Amino acid sequence: MLSGGVDLFLEMLAAERAAAPNTLAAYEADLTSCAESLAREGQTLQTATTEGLQNWMAALVGSGQARRTVARRLSCIRQFYLFLLREGMRADNPAAHLDSPKPHTPLPRFLSESEVLALLNACAEPAGASLAKKRRGILAKAALELLYASGLRISELLALPRKAIAGDQRMIMVRGKGGRERLVPLSDSAREAAQALLEVDAHLESPFLFPGRDPAKLMTRQAFDRILHTVAIRAEIDPARLSPHVLRHSFATHLLAHGADLRALQMLLGHADIATTQIYTHVQTERLQKAVQAHHPLAADSAHTK
Incomplete structure (x- = not known):
């Protein structure tokens, strides 16, 4: 089924690009798959139309193949038709306007509000615990209060200076990615928790709110992860489900669930582009669906007829 153009293409890959045998076999398999799909539409690799190639790609996606696999196969086809164009075996390039499959963006993982409360409660040590504990x-x-109440990144949290929490401040200045600064609100409970830490660490005279073993340096991410692991176990939450970024996602998800504006959330999270913030709209979508079901007259009629 494969043509001489394929043979010449594979020879070029081997001679000019030193392609390995496994690579050549994969390319041949990709071209065979494409040729078989085209044949069902009365086309060949040499006579293929853009529509014929699009139908092949749609079949790949529809069969459940991973986006990465589909993207690799598309790369092969693009290279093949560029080769045919350069060699004068085709006057056009039917693969020129094929779109790569969009990468899958997983929804952010987050905790429920009750799980966050369990984490906060799990921080308390028993009365007889040592001063260190x-x-x-x-x-x-x-x-945890600052991460959840302000949506800070872990790097932003650990770099907070002591003076950021000094006094009765309602906002704190945070330096985020790219050196961009933003103001984030400080809840009463977060401020109280931070003030308690300032008091217990006053003797260290550290410039940081979260000092490391050497008070002149900030706490390491690894040291914080160990503390988070301990709290997760006490709260009966799988430590694998918990990370500083999960708490940041929880902050954003819960805010939207309670009606926060997406633009406001973008500012609070320090996203340069609102497209980054839009990943959280899965919460808004669910809330809107419930609102329609609860208040739309046709939805109500549908519910009564069931």
Whole structure:
């Protein structure tokens, strides 16, 4: 079924690009798959139309093949038709305007509101605990409150200076990606938790709200992860489900669920492009669907007829 053009293309790959045997076999398999699809429409690789190639790609996606696999096969086809064009075996390039499959963007993982509350409650140490353990609990509470109440990135949290929480401030200045600064609100509970940490660490005279073993340096991400792991186990939450970024996602998801504006959320999260923030609209979609079901007259009539 394959033509001489395919043979010449594979020879070129081997001679000019030193393609490995496995690569050549994969390309041949891709071209065979495309040729078989085209044959069902009365076309060949040499006579293929853009529509014929699009139908082949649609069949690949419809069969459940991974986007990465489809993208690799598309790359092969594009190279093949560029080769035919350069060699004068075709006067046009039917693959020139084929679109790559969009990469799958997974929805952000987040905790339920009750799980976040369980985490915060799990920070408390028993009355007889050592001073070191009590201090660790206070630190964990301050970190979790700030992460969840403000949507901070872990790097932004650990870099917070002590002076950011000094006084009765309602907003804190955060330096995010690219050096961009933004103001984020500070909830009463987050401020109280941070003030408690400031008091217990006053003797360290560290410039950071979350000091490391060396008070002159900030806490490492690894040290914080260990604290988070301990709190997760106490709260009976799988530590694999928990990370600082999951708390950031939880902050965004819960805000939207309670009616926050997407533009406001973009500012709070420090996203340069609102397209980054739009991943959280799955929450809005679910809320809108419930609103339609609850209030739209046709939806109500449909419910009564069931």
